[in-house]
Amino acid sequence: MGASPVLPPVIVVGAGQGGLQVAESLRSEGFSGDILLLGAEHHAPYHRPPLSKGLLLGETTAGQVLIRQPAVFDKKGITLRTGTRVAGLDPAARQIVLETGERLEYQALVLATGARPRRLPVPGADARGVHSIRTLDDAQAIGAELAAAENVVVIGGGFIGLEMAAVARKLGKAVTVVEAADRLMARVVAPPVSDHYRALHEGHGVTILFGTAVAGIAVEDGTARGVRCADGTMLPADLVVLGIGVEPETVLAEGAGLVCDRGVVVDGCGRTSHPDIYAIGDCAARRLPDGQCQRLESVQNAVELGKACAAAIVGPDKPFIAAPWFWSDQYDAKLQMVGLSAGHDTVVARQDGATCSWFYFKDGRLIAIDSVNRPADHMAGRKLLAGPNVLTPEMAADGAYPLKDAMTAPVA
Structure with missing residues (x-):
């Protein structure tokens, strides 16, 4: 009797918390085949929540945010390739195409590509001293400038922006938050919570400008020196942090013809519209019973949908149905x-x-x-x-x- 054919690996594109969860859950579900985890960043999988909190305060080191130490990947038989970008998908051939042109075959593919920060479409937004905070490299770049900064302007009054404001105030910086809406965290919390957090931040000395649009970044010698508001107000700034939300990374999915609706549309197990392709985490939008799509940005969503995805690949299904939960630490x-x-x-x-x-x-x-x-x-x-x-x-x-x-x- 001949040997069984060697199947190609399960490939997970995206080495964040969700992608790592899929890989580890495949093993806990009994999958014995090859697992390839591809990350565009040059870091092993790490926790993102500390980036806008403990890491900037010096309470946490870059090494401490790693989810797993390198030896764990070898022990679990997970091949991790960092600094690896995927240029496209070829579902008909069950292959992905790397930026280098290399083609890799898969038996199942999981997109855990996350999300990217929204860009601020105003003059000067690409100057030195203007940052988003999404990756470990982003946080380290902000931290390098934060120590010497005196005036910090945070554009956006959501979770990330307010966590950044709290960190800067703890470090003694003058902080102004510029928010286009009429209350804080308006997209995710009800007015009573917004009012509570307005009082909290103003009590710590943060200036908050509501209903204020940004017209541009004042730049001198290539470096940000202020934020110009649409009403003509000029805010001094030697560090500008953008917290204006994220966009799901759906380019690969769209290029492969997968159904997308403000995210890659999936069921409760992470299945997309194409057989053998799954999506989880910030890039995924779950189809609800009423037909609407819901995209959640949270650790819980990435982890639980990652577990459900791994179970679906191995069988039987264990759909993610828990109520969503989130947290934010400010002061x-x-x-x-x-x-x-x-x-x-x-x-x-x-x-x-x-x-x-x-x-x-x-x-x-x-x-x-x-x-x-x-x-x-x-x-x-x-x-x-x-x-x-x-x-x-x-x-x-x-x-x-x-x-x-x-x-x-x-x-x-």
Whole structure:
């Protein structure tokens, strides 16, 4: 009897947290074939959340953000190639094409290509001293300039921008946040949370300009020296950090004819519109039961969809169905979010000094909880949203009511 044919590897394009999760979960699911993990960056997989927090404060080193030490890849039989860019896909041949022209065959392909920072389309945005923060190299470049900077302007009042503002204030810098909307984190949190964080940042000395557009970056000798607002205001700046969101990296998927809708469209297992091609993490948009597509940018989404993808490749399916959760550290305030508050019609709060939780309901049903320094509420919310949802606005408004009781209360 002849030997079994050697199958090509499972190839994972993108060596971030999601891509690494796919590779490791393939092994835990019992996959014994070859696994090739390709990363465009020259670093091994690393944690991104510390980049805008501990790394800039000097509390974390570049070595400490690595998810796994190099020996782990050999031990698990995962081939990691860093500094490797993919130029295109050839689904008909089951091959990918590297920038070098090399072709690699796959038995299954996973796109974990992430997202790229939005560019600021104004004059001077490419000057020295203007940075986005997405990669380890970005964070190290910002850190090298932050020590000597006096005036820091952050463009964008979302998670990344506000985390950057908090770091700069902790280091004693003068900080101005320029936000086009009328409140902070408007895309992801409800007004009560925005108000809480406005008070938090202004209490730490941050100047926040709302409803303000940027017209350009003032540049001297190739280096940023200020930010010019559309109303004519000139803000002095020797460091400008952009936090205006990201765009999913869908170029490879679009070039291969995969269905995309503000992300590579996938099911709960990461399957795309093409057999044997999957997508996970920030580049993926999950198709919901109502036909809408939802793209989430979080560690949890990358990790859990990565696990589901690996299970689907090996079989049987284990779709990702958990409620989404996120977090953000700013100063000594930890914001933890579970569920999605968009569309809520009722919000009630539990507050005790600087700690607070907001409970969001739609048609009397709990859909999300946002908490600041109340981890027990957050963990209870993850359990409530994972099963029968019996918490009412009246229960949530009663600070003496134990949330754990709502997990076991009979459904009416």
